[in-house]
Amino acid sequence: MDIRILLVGQNEVVRRGIEAMLHSIANVRDVLSCTGHDEAEGVLDAHRPDVLVANLADDPGLAPLLERARRGHTKILLVMRDPGEAELSAAAQLPGDGYLVEDELTVPVLEDTLHRLLVDQVPMPSAMARQLLHRAGRAEAAAPPPRREYRSRLTRRELQALSLLVEGMSNKQIARGLAISDHxxxxxxxxxxxKLNCANRTQAVALALKGGLAGAGTR
Known part of the structure; x- marks a missing residue:
């Protein structure tokens, strides 16, 4: 599958570095590069890219662009400078389908991330996954999770899907596990x-861990 990518970032050095790596990936057909969200909105509407790659630290006004991309079924890959508490909190408020860290960017990592993104997995660096688990653990220790409240919002099928999502399964794998169609x-x-008021799958996983919902649909 040939991939068209929209790359958004104000830091020219970082943006050009990512652009060069993207051009070296065999199935990347086109890379459309923009310096900010205002310019990117027009490009997004005109070219309908498969993936939007945006640098989270560069542009605090990304939310409307990302929402627009989500409505157009464009996958969203957020690049973070540091997967610490501040950027993790910012990322959790935005729609995102996958995550990368600037310092860990290499061509193989980027190529693998794009592949996983396009088969409905949620790629994220191990440091970010550890931060999510750490946050969930802190929240659970601070107060008992409102498990009953969350469970009452979801159907049994939704709980089953959430449990499989926590295990890291893609949509296709969840479909096989539940014996239902991809649609x-x-x-x-x-x-x-x-129902969970989550902007993306990552937030849902964090909430499931915090609320003790992992595996709830199987019982």
Whole structure:
């Protein structure tokens, strides 16, 4: 599959470095480079890219662009400078399908991340995954998770899908696990995110860990 990518970042050195890496990946057909969200909105509408790559630290006004990309079914890959508490909190408030850290960027990492993104997995650096688990653990220690409240919002099928999502499964894998169609999984996921008030799958996983929902749909 040939991939068209929209790359957004104000830091020219970082943006050009990522652009050069993207051009070296065999199935990347086109890289459209923009310095900010205002310029990128027009490019997004005109070219309908498969993936939007945005540098989280560069542009505090990304949210409308990312929401627009999500509505157009463009996958969103957020690049973070430091997967610490501040950027993790910022990322959790934005729609995102995958995550990378600037210092860990190499061509093989970028190529693998794009592949996983396009098969509905949620690629993220191990440091970010550890931070999410650490946050969930702190929150659980501070107060008992409102598990009953969350469970009452979701159907049994949505709880089952959430449990498989926590295990790191893609939509296709969840469809096989639940013996339903890919389209049905997308409907279940969309409904689940709305009910949990989560902007993306990463938030849903963090909430499931915090609320003790992992595995709840199997019992």
């Amino acid at each position: 049905a999984v997308k409907r279940v996921m969309a409904s689940m995110l709305v």
